[in-house]
Amino acid sequence: MNPLLCNLGMVLRYAVNIYTLLLLIYAVVSWIPDLRRGRWVYYLASVIEPVLIPIRRIIPPLGGLDLAFLVLLLALQLLVQPAITRLLYTSCIPLY
Numbered sequence: 001m002n003p004l005l006c007n008l009g010m011v012l013r014y015a016v017n018i019y020t021l022l023l024l025i026y027a028v029v030s031w032i033p034d035l036r037r038g039r040w041v042y043y044l045a046s047v048i049e050p051v052l053i054p055i056r057r058i059i060p061p062l063g064g065l066d067l068a069f070l071v072l073l074l075a076l077q078l079l080v081q082p083a084i085t086r087l088l089y090t091s092c093i094p095l096y
């Protein structure tokens with residue numbers, strides 16, 4: 001049991017969960033034009049867009065459908081979350 005890795009894993013898990021939530025909020029805001037006004041949307045875009053731009057270079061939007069959002073969401077849920085869960089399992093649970 002390594003308390004430093006355990007705490008790091010918990011912080012990473014919370015960060016990924018918060019980022020996923022922000023990503024979903026950004027998607028909803030992009031669909032509703034009246035919500036796009038406001039300074040908070042600018043701040044939200046400054047957190048989300050730098051990650052989406054490199055993905056959009058590889059996978060451009062198809063007919064108004066932004067696949068970069070889906071790719072990022074799937075990568076977070078299918079690649080990053082299991083890795084963090086594995087880190088938490090190996091560092092937080094004592095194995096006797």
